[in-house]
Amino acid sequence: MSQFIESIKVEDQETFLIEFHQQRVNQTFAHFGKEGSIDLAKIYKNLEHDEDGLFKLRIVYDLDKKFRTQMIPYAIPEIADFQLVENNSFDYSFKFEDRKELERMKMKSRSEEIIIVKNHHITDTSYSNLLFLKGKEWFTPSTYLLNGVQRQSLLKQKEIKETEITLQNIKQFSHFQLINSLNDFDKNFIYPIDKIINLPGSDEYLDL
Known part of the structure; x- marks a missing residue:
């Protein structure tokens, strides 16, 4: 089964653009004919993340609503060419x-x-x-x-x-x-x- 990914900005324990991420996840489930979705805000809340700084919350999920998460420290890359x-x-x-x-x-x-x-x-x-x-x-x-x-x-x-x-x-x-x-x-x-x-x-x- 295909797996999908959302990478959510978390800075100083606050999520950003979560409503846009949730909309995309909902559209993915709907496009492939699946009812319901996964609740990204709830997933983040359940992680009980309490560190300040910039992180990438990586959520990998499938259409059976199974998911796994990673909280990864993040720095914006500078690219040579x-x-x-x-x-x-x-x-x-x-x-x-x-x-x-x-x-x-x-x-x-x-x-x-x-x-x-x-x-x-x-x-x-x-x-x-x-x-x-x-x-x-x-x-x-x-x-x-x-x-x-x-x-x-x-x-x-x-x-x-x-x-x-x-x-x-x-x-x-x-x-x-x-x-x-x-x-x-x-x-x-x-x-x-x-x-x-x-x-x-x-x-x-x-x-x-």
Whole structure:
């Protein structure tokens, strides 16, 4: 049976974006024709976590409502370089625990992290959604692989906008940043666009 994963930010004993995580879990159960769900807030409460600091609460669950948890200390990584990787068949509509294909793409690349390109459109990295800066405005690709909770929250708050970002227009953006449930929208933690080592007009893309 497929297993799914939620990674929830816990900082100083407080959970973040839990309602978005719960909505995604509920949608996963409903999509696969299962009634009910698991209660993420209750799972966290039962852990009786009493440590301050930043943690990732990792919950792996299946459609029989079996789950296991890990509370992992977390630090936001700084990444040396990125590579555009073309894969037109990859699908990650649900947050599956199985990341073999993502890891395979990373292993074949020449960079620390990958940006997955699907049908010439920018999607996500191997573990995050993306934001791109043009002028003073931040945009997120409309062609995401997974509609992450941080992405949903920022769009709802109108802090970012959704747009089509492709191989043809990516160089119109000056900087980018990675967002997920643990990596917040942070205008001070951004990368210049040339951190992508194979922008159009430079090296060949990786076609996987």
